[in-house]
Amino acid sequence: MKVFLIGFMGCGKSTKAKQLAHRLNCPVIDLDAEIVSKTGKTIAEYFAEFGEAGFRNYESEMLKTYPYPENCVIATGGGLPCFFNNMEWMNANGETVYLQMEPAQLVSRLHNRQKRPLIANMDDEQLLEFIKLKLLERDPFYTQARVVVNAFDLDAEKLEAKLVN
Numbered sequence: 001m002k003v004f005l006i007g008f009m010g011c012g013k014s015t016k017a018k019q020l021a022h023r024l025n026c027p028v029i030d031l032d033a034e035i036v037s038k039t040g041k042t043i044a045e046y047f048a049e050f051g052e053a054g055f056r057n058y059e060s061e062m063l064k065t066y067p068y069p070e071n072c073v074i075a076t077g078g079g080l081p082c083f084f085n086n087m088e089w090m091n092a093n094g095e096t097v098y099l100q101m102e103p104a105q106l107v108s109r110l111h112n113r114q115k116r117p118l119i120a121n122m123d124d125e126q127l128l129e130f131i132k133l134k135l136l137e138r139d140p141f142y143t144q145a146r147v148v149v150n151a152f153d154l155d156a157e158k159l160e161a162k163l164v165n
Helices: 013-024 032-037 043-065 086-093 103-109 126-142 156-164
Strands: 002-006 028-030 072-075 095-100 146-148
Touching: 002 013, 002 086, 013 028, 013 072, 013 156, 028 032, 032 043, 032 072, 043 086, 086 095, 095 156, 103 126, 146 156
Parallel strands: 002 072, 002 095, 028 072, 095 146
Antiparallel strands: none
């Protein structure tokens, strides 16, 4: 089974992917890390060079062409489900889990903003408004996930149980 973890930046996709993969005894794939590895550029550098449209194209291509093992847990980028037919593709090719969090909880978790191009120069107040706006845009995509869980204080055991049920 392939499990795609989706949600807003800072919700814990990369961390939960590692924990869940450990519990399921399968590999973890972080698509952002794979992009960095393949391109030799950080996400911020890729954004700066090719813009958001260029990044979203590359990200979608990576999602759909990566040689996934049969069983694995995949951490996606926060915006990935919202472009092209990425959400539909993930639902057709695995289990999708939306790690949902409240905007204020996300602000409290997003400390190192410099490596995140969309929020690099925002203070907490600006970030909160940005997150609220982006969640309004993204929720129609995120909520297409087969499983929606409150990610605040979520442990891997509870996440695994949601997949089994």
